[in-house]
């Protein structure tokens with residue numbers, strides 16, 4: 001899909017207003033099975049966070065297969081996942097990480113959590129996603145990672 005086809009740019013919305021009002025497509029989608037699984041982990045786990053629970057390990061294995069990766073680590077929030085990604089990039093304290101100037105606050109705080117320096121790149125006004133040309137301008141010898149957010 002090109003940016004010109006996005007609904008916010010005048011393209012046809014994927015959902016009708018009636019579907020939106022009925023809650024279809026709402027985010028995050030939490031289904032009854034999801035709630036049951038979380039409750040089961042909480043009730044049967046020997047530690048309070050449950051990351052060693054067989055169901056969590058099974059989720060990591062299944063999701064890793066789904067995205068065709070040999071390693072998968074489940075975390076509790078998107079913010080934690082972003083921090084893990086910054087750490088996995090090999091960035092060290094004082095390194096620069098380029099992140100979109102528009103987005104959710106965690107796109108920048110995950111960099112700070114790792115004692116790195118967020119460098120804000122502008123976004124494309126059509127898509128609201130990070131502008132590759134502005135990213136190129138901001139790359140320095142201290143740049144260790146680029147956070148590309150598919151915001152909308």
Ligand SMILES: Cc1ncc(COP(=O)(O)O)c(C=O)c1O
Nearest residue numbers: 077078079080104106107149151
């Ligand atoms: C683009 C984006 N990144 C990161 C996050 C952080 O997720 P969480 O609230 O689970 O920490 C959000 C949450 O809405 C988000 O929209």
